[in-house]
Amino acid sequence: MSKSIYKNLRQLGHATPIPSSPDRALIEKVPNPHPKNDYVVRFTCSEFTCLCPVTGQPDFAHIVIDYVPGKWLVESKSLKLYFQSFRNHGAFHEDCSVGIGEALIHILKPKWLRISAYWYPRGGMPIDVFFQKGVLPKGVDVPDTGVSPYRGRG
8 A cells, every 4th residue: 555645644754742532533535545455453542531510520531432333443642642632522421431432433434333432430429431333244244442440349
């Protein structure tokens, strides 16, 4: 694959500041080098942070993104910067989790996408959010996320 396909990327290979909010973040894409094959791409962000929109307290999550690409792949540096843009962003767990999925669907138009967001407890109660769109192609295996459900101290 020719390196010329990467010439329009604005963040990869450049010093890029962390966007001030998810709305200001740029999620970039690159052509899928194997569009005729169905396969799963997984990104794991074990240290996702945002702020509670009411209290301003930090919230933490372990987020797993699985998707079957169509014509496009997400460029990983832009995804990392997008995740970092949530650090000072106030939103509830459900809004962050589903919003990430919707943003990726809008940019990539994958065949299938699933967000598994495991939020660490605050106030003694974890909130796990799962969002899925599309139809998983026949014959594609999606491994377990490997994230254990919250069991408290027991």
